[in-house]
Amino acid sequence: MKLFQQLLVAPAALGLMAPLAANAAELNLNDVSDYSASSAEVTNISNFSDVYPTDWAFKALTDLARRHGCAASIPTGSITRYEAAALLNQCLDNVAQVNDEERRLINEFGSELAVIKGRVDGLEAGIGEFEAGAFSGTTKLSGEAHMIVGAVEGAGISGNEALTSIYKWTANLKTSYTGEDALVAKIETGNGSASTDFEELEHYETGSSALDIEELHYTFPVGDNFTVVAGAHGLDSYAALGATTSAYDAGILDILSYSGAPDIYNAGGGAGAGVTYAKDGWTVGAGFASSDAADASKGMLTKEGTDVGTVQIGYENENWGAALAYADADTYSAYGFSAFYTPDEAGAMPSISAGIGGKDPETSGHDDETTWMVGLQWDEVGPGKLGIGYGTAAGHRDATTTQDGNASYPDHDQMAYEVWYAWPVTDNITITPAWFATEQYSNTNTDLDSKSGFIVKTTFKF
Numbered sequence: 001m002k003l004f005q006q007l008l009v010a011p012a013a014l015g016l017m018a019p020l021a022a023n024a025a026e027l028n029l030n031d032v033s034d035y036s037a038s039s040a041e042v043t044n045i046s047n048f049s050d051v052y053p054t055d056w057a058f059k060a061l062t063d064l065a066r067r068h069g070c071a072a073s074i075p076t077g078s079i080t081r082y083e084a085a086a087l088l089n090q091c092l093d094n095v096a097q098v099n100d101e102e103r104r105l106i107n108e109f110g111s112e113l114a115v116i117k118g119r120v121d122g123l124e125a126g127i128g129e130f131e132a133g134a135f136s137g138t139t140k141l142s143g144e145a146h147m148i149v150g151a152v153e154g155a156g157i158s159g160n161e162a163l164t165s166i167y168k169w170t171a172n173l174k175t176s177y178t179g180e181d182a183l184v185a186k187i188e189t190g191n192g193s194a195s196t197d198f199e200e201l202e203h204y205e206t207g208s209s210a211l212d213i214e215e216l217h218y219t220f221p222v223g224d225n226f227t228v229v230a231g232a233h234g235l236d237s238y239a240a241l242g243a244t245t246s247a248y249d250a251g252i253l254d255i256l257s258y259s260g261a262p263d264i265y266n267a268g269g270g271a272g273a274g275v276t277y278a279k280d281g282w283t284v285g286a287g288f289a290s291s292d293a294a295d296a297s298k299g300m301l302t303k304e305g306t307d308v309g310t311v312q313i314g315y316e317n318e319n320w321g322a323a324l325a326y327a328d329a330d331t332y333s334a335y336g337f338s339a340f341y342t343p344d345e346a347g348a349m350p351s352i353s354a355g356i357g358g359k360d361p362e363t364s365g366h367d368d369e370t371t372w373m374v375g376l377q378w379d380e381v382g383p384g385k386l387g388i389g390y391g392t393a394a395g396h397r398d399a400t401t402t403q404d405g406n407a408s409y410p411d412h413d414q415m416a417y418e419v420w421y422a423w424p425v426t427d428n429i430t431i432t433p434a435w436f437a438t439e440q441y442s443n444t445n446t447d448l449d450s451k452s453g454f455i456v457k458t459t460f461k462f
Helices: 005-009 012-022 029-037 056-068 081-092 098-109 108-131
Strands: 139-154 165-174 180-191 213-222 226-236 267-280 282-290 308-315 320-329 332-341 351-361 369-383 383-390 400-406 409-412 417-425 427-439 448-461
Touching: 056 081, 081 098, 081 108, 098 108, 139 417, 226 282
Parallel strands: none
Antiparallel strands: 139 165, 139 448, 165 180, 180 213, 213 226, 226 267, 267 282, 282 308, 308 320, 320 332, 332 351, 351 369, 369 383, 383 417, 400 409, 417 427, 427 448
8 A cells, every 4th residue: 555545545644643733723623533434435635624726736736636647536625734745645656756846736735744754654664563473562473384285105104105185384473572582482283193194294293283382482692692592391402502503404304304413403302491602603502401391290300300401512604514412311312413515606506414413322222323414405496496305214223133122123224315396486485396205114024115205395484
C-alpha cells in the first residue's frame, strides 16, 4: 500500500493529526467523527472548509489529479488542508520530477505534509514490525514446515517400497529483554518416527502429531567476549560450543550433519548450562547437559543420572575454520576434529567440510569406534545449491569380527551417501530432491545390507 493511501483508507489517522495542527479550527471534529464512521472507500474528497474551488490551490490539485489519475473522482466542493496534502502526496508518490505548479503546491502544504508523513511513518513502522514477526514488543516468531514424500528400498523397510509422506512443523519464539540476550522456546510437531522407512532422517522424527516444547533456554552476554547459555529443557551439551565445524548443509542424512563426530555433536541433552569465550576468530567453549534432570530419583551431576560434558576450542576466518572437541559421558568418552574451507567466490570450486571422531566405550564388550564424514557443496548451481555427502553410517571397529551385545559384525565400514539439490522457489520456499543410501548389518547374520531412497523435501519458512 502506498504511503499516503493508508491515510485515505484509515480515517483514524486524521484524529491523530488534529492535536498537532497550528490552529484547532483547521479541523471540524464533528465532521471528522462522521467521516470516520463511514465504511466507504475514500476515493472522493469530503466537504470540509479550508481550500475552496475558487482558490488557485484547488484548481491546481484538480489538474494534478486528472494528470496523474490518482483519484477516482475530482473534488467538487471545499476541502481541508490535510485532505489537500493527502491528495498531493498520493498523486506525487511515484513521480520522479515535478513541475513548477506542483512544486508550488508542495511549498504551500509543507507543514501539513510533515505532520502526515510523521504520523503515517509511525504507523507503517509498527505494521513493519508486526509483519517481521514481532507480535509483542520483545518476542518474535519464526519457523519452518517440512513436507517429505518419497520411497525407500532395501533391507528392513516396512512399506514394501511404497510411496510415503511425512511432515514436521517447527516454531521458534525468541524473546529479547536487552537486545543482546535471547530466551528461546522451540515448539515442534510431526508424524515421522523410527518405525517409518525414513528412519535415517532423524531430524524429522517427532513421533506422534502432538505439539511439544522441544527446547527452552536463555542466552546472555557477560562482558565483551563471554556468552552464557542455560536451559531447563532440550539444551544440548554442545550448545555453548561457539566454533563453526562445517560449511556443509547436510540436507538429508543426520549422520552426515555431525561433522564426523556424532558422539559429540549428537550427544543428547536436557537441562544444563555452558559458556563460550570468543575473540579475534578464536572460540573456547564448555557445557554440560543432563537428560535425567527432571527425575528426582536421579537428578543432575549424580552417579544415578545421565550427564555429558563437552569442551571445544576452534578458530575461524573468512575462508576456513577448524575445531577440536572432547566429550565425557557416563558410558563413554569421545573426541572430534573438524575443518572446512569455502572459496572466495561461488563457482566450480565447492566448499569442503570434513571431520573425524572417536568413541571409547566404558561398557564391557564394546570396542572403540571411529567415525568420519566429507561434504562438498556448490552454492551456485543454476538457481540453487548442490551437495554431496559421504561418511560412516555407524562407528568402525578394528577387528575381524566384533561382539556388540548379542550380535557379531565383520570388520567393515558401514557407509552413508547422499546427493541433494536445494532449489529456492521463492525466498521462503525451497524444494530439495535427494537420493540417499546407508549400509548396515542385521543382528542375525554377517551379510551387508543396504537401504536407498529418493525423496522430495519441500521447506516453507516463516
